[in-house]
Amino acid sequence: MIAPGTRVRVRDDWPETRGPCHIRTPHYLRGETGTVTRHLGDFPNPEDLAFDRPAPRLPLYHVQFDIRRLWADGTPGADLLVEVFEPWLEVTS
Amino acid sequence: MTLLETDSGRLLAALRGLLAEKGITDRAEIAERIAVTDAATPERGAAMVAKAWVDPGFRALMLADGAQAAESLGIPMRGMPPLGVLENTPDLHHLVVCTLCSCYPRAVLGYPPFWFKSTSYRARAVRDPEGVLAEWGTVLPASATIRVVDSTADYRWMVLPMRPEGTDGWSEERLAALVREGDMIGVTVPQLA
Incomplete structure (x- = not known):
């Protein structure tokens, strides 16, 4: 389990270049760093559910990102909360 | 074929x-x-918001577990995803988007409006929320920062907006009539007519 306040990097991985898949991690976050704010619960992995495979329950987190760090012309001071599953997160701190 | x-x-x-x-x-x-x-329409969400404005116990329940709060008002939540409620304050304004598709708290807001599903809204809300709010004519307190919530997975999110000034003593029904769909997505804020 990743504790609130932990800095994490979203894996810079692109499974969609390797074949059919279903991913709930947006493109714009791959390789970006944010902060875990909350464990939202454990949910069946949508990447398996979409293909009717057995879907283990995975921890789902709210991760906070600084919009200006994602886009140079993003709204200054604004931040972004996104639901991200644990296998997509690498702890950096 | x-x-x-x-x-x-x-x-x-x-x-x-x-x-x-x-x-x-x-x-x-x-x-x-x-x-x-x-049968699900934004009137359901508006009833929840109005109740939260007058009933601190309901407000606490709604922020802790939106689905349970909805069910306590007789809104059917069977088979629905968890409902998260985002509380706006003078310092923090929430804006909800689903960049991947059109995830939306249908049980309490009904069908998503057409613009919520547009690629334009989905692309811009996460990048230029200030510009999006300006186009809606939405003016936030000077102290407010914007928090965009991208609804990417198993939760559905609705905004609990701030109660407008000048509504002291209003009944729940009258308050509920003020609350619009956009106020619970965060593109607008409730206003006196």
Whole structure:
């Protein structure tokens, strides 16, 4: 389990270049760093559910990102909360 | 003829036929679920917001577990994803988007408005929320920062807006009538007419 306040990097991985898949991690976050704010619960992995495979329950987190760090012309001071599953997160701190 | 060229009405009829044939569901259950979906409108969310404005206990429940709060008002939540409620304050304004598709708290807000599903809103809300709010004519307190919530997975999110000034002593019904769909997505804020 990743504790609130932990800095994490979203894996810079692109499974969609390797074949059919279903991913709930947006493109714009791959390789970006944010902060875990909350464990939202454990949910069946949508990447398996979409293909009717057995879907283990995975921890789902709210991760906070600084919009200006994602886009140079993003709204200054604004931040972004996104639901991200644990296998997509690498702890950096 | 490919699947993409096939008439969608024929595809739907074939799918319904297969589901019935395999005993997974029947016409009556499909009709019942359609009726449940059609019955959900933003008035449900507005009733929750108004109650939260006058009842601190309900407000606490709604922020802790939106689905349980909805059910306590008789809103059917069976089979629905968890409902998260985002509280706006003078310092923090929430804006909800689903960049991947059109995830939306249908049980309490009904069908998503057409613009919520547009690629333009989905692309811009996460990048230039200030510009999006300005186009809606939404003015935030000078102290407010914007928090965008991208609804990417298993939760559905609605905004609990701030109660407008000048509504002291109003009944729940009168307060609920102030709350619009956009106020609970965060593109607008409730205002006196």
